[in-house]
Amino acid sequence: xxxxxxxxxxxxxxxxxxxxxxxxxxxxxxxxxxxxxxxxxxxxxxxxxxxxxxxxxxxxxxxxxxxxxxxxxxxxxxxxxxxxxxxxxxxxxxxxxxxxxxxxxxxxxxxxxxxxxxxxxxxxxxxxxxx
Numbered sequence: 001x002x003x004x005x006x007x008x009x010x011x012x013x014x015x016x017x018x019x020x021x022x023x024x025x026x027x028x029x030x031x032x033x034x035x036x037x038x039x040x041x042x043x044x045x046x047x048x049x050x051x052x053x054x055x056x057x058x059x060x061x062x063x064x065x066x067x068x069x070x071x072x073x074x075x076x077x078x079x080x081x082x083x084x085x086x087x088x089x090x091x092x093x094x095x096x097x098x099x100x101x102x103x104x105x106x107x108x109x110x111x112x113x114x115x116x117x118x119x120x121x122x123x124x125x126x127x128x129x130x131x
Contacts, residue, residue, distance in 0.1 A: 002030045002120040004101050009125030012091055016129070020086040022101030022122060033057035033077065036108035037084045038064075040115060041097035041127075048100065048115045052086060056108030064111045068094075091129045098124040 008020040020039065024032035038053040052075040053064040063075055074087045084101060102118035112118070 002026050002032070002035065002103055002105075004103060004120055004122035006099065006101050006122040006125040009099060009127045011128045011130065013131050014092060014129055016091050017087070017089045018091065018127060020088065020099055020101075020125060020127075022084045022086075022103075024082045024084075024103070031079075032082050032084060032103065033079050034108065035103040035105050035120075036111065037075075037077075037101060037103045038113070038118060039075065039086045040100045040102060041095075042100070042124075043097045050113035050115075051099070053111045053113060054084065055111055056105075059109040062111055064113060088127070091127075093129045095127060096129050097127060099127050100124045 003025045005023045012018055036056050039051045040048045041051050042048040051066050054075045055062045072090045076085050101122045103120045104118045107117055
């Protein structure tokens with residue numbers, strides 16, 4: 001059972017930056033490199049939307065970014081720390097949301113963007129962009 005813990009959220013001014021972390025742990029110390037990982041975000045009254053995805057490390061390392069964050073956000077892996085990061089730059093008020101990381105083993109190479117396609121989820125971290 002993979003366990004995911006997000007951190008790094010907070011309050012930031014427009015134009016600022018944050019780096020979110022998704023740290024993996026589990027009984028067998030599952031290696032997050034074997035899983036496709038995505039960052040989703042959700043605001044009240046709206047569906048959870050995929051922000052960025054990265055394929056499992058045994059694939060081509062492919063990534064996906066929603067149009068709204070292309071050129072501003074970057075997803076990356078840190079194998080030594082069993083962690084996936086989301087670097088968020090040039091933040092806008094419309095980026096305000098609860099951000100979740102999610103992982104899936106079966107679809108790890110496919111870069112799925114639907115929430116139902118991910119088996120493991122973190123608890124979420126709030127990101128607020130406001131002056």
